[in-house]
Amino acid sequence: MEAYDILSQIIGNLPVKFLLRFKSVSKSWNTIISESQFAKTDLDLSKIASEIVWRPKKKLILLHKNDGVFEFRNLENPRIAMGEQVFPLKRFRNPSALCLCHCLVLMKTPIDDIEYALWNPCTNEYRTFICPYPNGMTPLGCGLCYDSRSSEHKVILIFTSFYVVYYVKRNYWMNKKPIVVSREIALDERSQEWSPGITVNGVVYWSLSSSGIRSWNPVMEINCETADFGYRFARDVILLGCIRNGEIVFRAGGKLVIYDPKRCNFEYIKIPICSESFYLLKSRCGLVDNHIVDNQGVHLYVVKHSSIRALLGIVAMHNLELEQLDVKIAFLHGELEEDIYM
Amino acid sequence: MVKLKSNDDKEFEVEEAAVIQSEMIKNMIEDGCATSVIPLPNIDSKTLIKVIEYLNKHINMGKAAETGEEDDLKEFDEQFVNMGWEELFDVIMAANYLNIHELMELCCQSAADRLKNKSVRAVREMLKITNDLTEEEEQEIINDAPWAFEGPEIDDTVN
Incomplete structure (x- = not known):
């Protein structure tokens, strides 16, 4: 045994x-x-990977190292690299991984807005497809999700006035669906930044920028099964990722924002910021299952207690030491040379 | 200091800070049953020396990250797993018995790295496994995922 x-x-x-x-x-x-x-996995990915997909129990992080080279790391022990995988399609120069769903990664090359690839880094199988709609327009965002009802993956591309859905298994593009955010506000077509969506419980979320009222931007959601869209506004939010219980995390200026889809509620968490602002807020990083992951592979647990989680975040990011002090005896510890955040 | 005794009756003294990386010994010490020598009937002295070498190096894992010795530690780890198959398995068994999580991870990863890219025949030979699958069963597995059995990287050597 x-x-x-x-x-x-x-x-x-x-x-x-x-x-x-x-x-x-x-x-x-x-x-x-x-x-x-x-x-x-019970997913029928046969059309994509042409084979069954296996998912090891270990949680893996996929890090982009350099031109098309990706590295797996174990989320629990990120010090140890679990091997490398090179995106096989050489035509895609300097590809970026946009969205992830199960074992599939949506890939795109920065020089082209028309062709995309779905890649399974575990088996190194890929498949490309071409978006028939852009007409020279750059999509503002994209998403990848799995529809359990029809058991297939869908790719969603968002443009300024409409969005399209690509059915992966059937290799078929849905007709354009118009996006009307509100009469005063439209999505900002000048926005240069790609917004990859995050899939939580069958719904894909984005934070997009809008023209019109400054500093308010729509948080879009598209239901994977029905392809219906909804939106709500929040101030200055940028999507970071999701945590295990299905809540979604944004950053907004100096704050972390937790959005609970069940209660439709935005909760702002203040983060004590030092003069040069907190690492998490200036770097582009995402959250994978309670961990904050960035391109250096830094990670930490986001604990349930809302204010503690932000504090622990800073500690782990900066590699500081966390000491629990009783306020009454704090002065007995003498002169403090380090900065301490409370 | 804690005294450990291998199955060939050699005793080793190890600092407590090092030895408590082993969950098993840590529990023994906490329960107060490690007052004299701890006998380890499953581990021979050669393997135990290896394990102690690892424990001593990893004594202050947390500190290493601070002082920038992490690379040094990584280098040590790489050197450490550079050993023969038999030896590696002995260390894995010992790490499993002593319940040293980090060492177990390290060695299992190293073992997996060695198996990677190997052909099925090579794996059987390396681990001295006899093939007990019938030809039909084997063919079925191959038919399930033929792409897994081909590729430029397949390495048929045994080492």
């Missing part, structure tokens, strides 16, 4: 391709790989 555990721990570190290959080593390997550690 013990040897079995150890063996499954070792092969748990292997990339998917080798898991599938090593099933043929022996009966016990086949059993270990098929059952214990690795869940076969």
